[in-house]
Amino acid sequence: MDSNKQDKGLNSPMQRREFLRKCGTILAGGSLATLGGVLGSRAKAGSGDTMWQIDPELCIRCGRCQTECVLPVSAVKCFHANQVCGYCDLCGGYYRANVKELNTAAENMLCPTGAITRKFIEEPYFEYTINEDLCNGCGKCVNGCSSFGNGSLFLQIQQELCLNCNECSISKVCVSNAIQRVPVSSAYKLKDKA
Amino acid sequence: MNTFLIARFPKPDFTSGYQYPEIIHGLPYETFWSWMDVAVLVIMLSIAAWAVHKRRSRGVLFTESIISVLYFGFFRSGCVCSVGSIQNVVLALNDSSYNLPLAVLLLFLIPLVFALFFGRVFCAGVCPMGALQEIVNVRNFRLSRAVTNALGFIPWIYLAFAIMYAATRSQFIICRFDPFIGIFRMGGDIGMIVFGVILLLLSVFIGRPFCQFLCPYGALLGLVSRVSVRKVEVTSKECINCTLCHNACPVDAIRPPHANRPEETRMTGVKRILLYFVMLPLLTIGGALLLQSRSEVLTGANKDVRLMRMLNEYDAAPDEGMTPEVEAFYEMGRSIDELTERVDATMLSFRHWSLIAGGMIGLALGCRLIRLSLKRTRKTYEIEPAACVACGKCFNYCPQNKSKIKYEPQNL
Numbered sequence: 001m002d003s004n005k006q007d008k009g010l011n012s013p014m015q016r017r018e019f020l021r022k023c024g025t026i027l028a029g030g031s032l033a034t035l036g037g038v039l040g041s042r043a044k045a046g047s048g049d050t051m052w053q054i055d056p057e058l059c060i061r062c063g064r065c066q067t068e069c070v071l072p073v074s075a076v077k078c079f080h081a082n083q084v085c086g087y088c089d090l091c092g093g094y095y096r097a098n099v100k101e102l103n104t105a106a107e108n109m110l111c112p113t114g115a116i117t118r119k120f121i122e123e124p125y126f127e128y129t130i131n132e133d134l135c136n137g138c139g140k141c142v143n144g145c146s147s148f149g150n151g152s153l154f155l156q157i158q159q160e161l162c163l164n165c166n167e168c169s170i171s172k173v174c175v176s177n178a179i180q181r182v183p184v185s186s187a188y189k190l191k192d193k194a
Numbered sequence: 195m196n197t198f199l200i201a202r203f204p205k206p207d208f209t210s211g212y213q214y215p216e217i218i219h220g221l222p223y224e225t226f227w228s229w230m231d232v233a234v235l236v237i238m239l240s241i242a243a244w245a246v247h248k249r250r251s252r253g254v255l256f257t258e259s260i261i262s263v264l265y266f267g268f269f270r271s272g273c274v275c276s277v278g279s280i281q282n283v284v285l286a287l288n289d290s291s292y293n294l295p296l297a298v299l300l301l302f303l304i305p306l307v308f309a310l311f312f313g314r315v316f317c318a319g320v321c322p323m324g325a326l327q328e329i330v331n332v333r334n335f336r337l338s339r340a341v342t343n344a345l346g347f348i349p350w351i352y353l354a355f356a357i358m359y360a361a362t363r364s365q366f367i368i369c370r371f372d373p374f375i376g377i378f379r380m381g382g383d384i385g386m387i388v389f390g391v392i393l394l395l396l397s398v399f400i401g402r403p404f405c406q407f408l409c410p411y412g413a414l415l416g417l418v419s420r421v422s423v424r425k426v427e428v429t430s431k432e433c434i435n436c437t438l439c440h441n442a443c444p445v446d447a448i449r450p451p452h453a454n455r456p457e458e459t460r461m462t463g464v465k466r467i468l469l470y471f472v473m474l475p476l477l478t479i480g481g482a483l484l485l486q487s488r489s490e491v492l493t494g495a496n497k498d499v500r501l502m503r504m505l506n507e508y509d510a511a512p513d514e515g516m517t518p519e520v521e522a523f524y525e526m527g528r529s530i531d532e533l534t535e536r537v538d539a540t541m542l543s544f545r546h547w548s549l550i551a552g553g554m555i556g557l558a559l560g561c562r563l564i565r566l567s568l569k570r571t572r573k574t575y576e577i578e579p580a581a582c583v584a585c586g587k588c589f590n591y592c593p594q595n596k597s598k599i600k601y602e603p604q605n606l
Contacts, residue, residue: 024421028310032418036303039286043296049225050293060525062518070375070382082214086203122210129215150203160220163379166274166282167366172497175522183293188219 050181052168053189056154058178061139061146065155068170069137075161076137076170078115078130078153081192085152087125092148093141094118094128110144112136132158154191227270228297234265235276235301235320239308242315245586246426250595252586258319259328267322267378276301276316277323277411278369280353281360288361305411306418313419313426317405317412318584323374324405327397328585334401334444342446343566345407346581350558353410354551362543364496368410401444405583416580426577426584431594433574439588440575447581448588451572466567474560481556482549489548493541502537505530 054065054076065076089102094116099108110116115134118126130153137155145153157179171179182189238258245254266272274282279302286294305316317324337345352368359365369375373390376382396403405412428439428448440448485492493499501519508520516524523533577588589595 021421025310025423028418028421032303032306032310035283036299039283039294039299040296042286042290043294043299049228049295049297058526060522062522064518070379072381079219080217082217083205087206088203121212122208125206125208125212127212127215148202150201156219158220163271163273166278166369169370169383172365172370175519176526177497181293184225187221190219 049184051159051164051184052157052162052171052179053182054154054156055178055180055189056156056191058176059139059142059155060176060178061143061155062175063139064173064175065170066136066138068173070163070165070169071161074137074170075158075163076155077132077135077158077161078137078139078141079156079190080128080130081152081154081190082127083152083192084150085128086150087121087127088149089124089126091118091126091128091145093145093153095144097144097148110140112138112140116141128153152191156188156190159188228274228295231266231270232297232300232304235304238262238320239304239315242318242320242584243308243312246315246318246584247312247424250429250586250589252589255319255584255586256328259325262320262322262325263329265322266320267326267374272322272372272375272378273369274298274301275323276305276321277409278366278372280411280414281356281366281368284357284360285363289363305415309415309418309422311423312584313422313424313579314412314415314582314584316415318586322378323372323409324402324583326374326377327394327402327404330394330398331401331444332398334442335399336446337400339446342406343562347559347562348407349410349413351555352408353413354554354558356410357554358492358544358547358551359495361547362496362540364493364540367495373404373408401446401585402583406445406581412583419579419582422579425579426582428575428577428588429592429594434594435574436593437575438591438593442587442591444585444587445581445583447578447583449572449576449578451574451576463567463569467564470560470564470567474557474564477556477560478553479556481559482553485548485552485555486545489541489544492548493544496540496544498533498536498540502533505533 066074069075090099094110095102095108096110101108113134113136115131115136116128117131118128121127139155142153142155145151168179171177238261242255242258245251245258266275279298282292282294282298283302285292286299305320308315319325319328356366356368359367371386371389373386373393375390376384376387377390377394393404435451437450440450494503501523504517504520505523508514508516
């Protein structure tokens, strides 16, 4: 008898609670579906995945790419646009400024890690190549090339190394807002291929 | 001025038949892997839901935890994750020019949909951050209810701030203050790695401190799982009130019977709830206005605003020298008018969003007060769905899950 009474007493609020809970379920499900629908339709219209790229037009080689990347050695590397290069002997990206003799003595070299090599092609042209494994993205050579040469060296994010962080930690401190998300379909922002 | 393709030297006229080298740059593999992540997520969530609701097996969940830490954590380096995707979704909602990848939208929605049906199975062993804490957890020292309730409010504050900063395009604070990403990547910001290690050491003795007291996505999942279709249950059989599950729960989600039976008269309780209902709009409005009044300070997280302040500082004292940002500003030949326009727009959007975020915090606080003063009568041990991370620790402790013989509780 006693337990019967208790059950009756509990019965009505339980049903009310159950009803409220069902309303909540429908509300939550509805709002999730709406959110998914609104954003899903928009996402379909867009071109999908994005990746981080440096806009070489905006980059001013401040040097933060070398230190701010979450990787121990930055995913930002120096790229070389051969189509733009002047193939000079006295290369502003290869030699330090005011170099006395054009030889590969260590004191003449601009790159701190020795990542730039050159090959004699024909008088007076030299072909320059970047060894990405050695490059740390400091941008010293880019600065030299942009100041004295054609600007064929530039910094770019190497996609094989980039972790594609949700928010690129270099972009947070990039002084010229040069690091932006670009659609994967537009791939690399290069200097020789517009 | 900036130097972009300045032809100081003409294009060389090679006579030796030299060909320009074909340089192939490493291709982004993200498109494939982001879909792989979604697929793995769905499979792992399905297995977790089965393990929690049908099989009641902690073993399966623990194995999933290890897989998740290895795959989502160490192999995929933790980006982009469901927790961080809140910010992408908010940004996409607020700014239609932001291109939200479909995979990121799915990473955000799928765990919530699973929570709507099965409770927080995402936390159980799919989220690498929860899994990492779960693996190192040895024993649980129970914090007092009051402490848990107070600290458990932090995720809502965190969520409100994350939404505000993401919507104003200022920062992704959830990503910036992610304590475990440094551990997964074995490198990164040293301060956050130290914080992550401290959290991990804590989680040896306290169940999942990050999930309980920090995770903003957990707050959302908890909200949805309150109304989930199926609730996580310790046993499919009858509860015998042995308290073993309650003692085993690392997040203190199992409520004992009659533990919060009202000691006061019914009227006092009703009055209190009525008071809280009256306070709810006041708290919401109060929170909104309070945070908005501080929006000037909050804007400091925005890059444009910081640059504007640096420029002002430089104008005030040019002898101090230029910061790299100021130098870049002048070198790029940007105009102060354009920047002022951007800063004004940012300030305005901060005024809006601090209002929303403050209101959200106030509303959440009011709702929490109401919930805490709702007195319920329970006859058996029950899982509170919002707090339960479905880790499955209780399953093995419940004697009802072990015995094949049905236990008949004696009616004394």
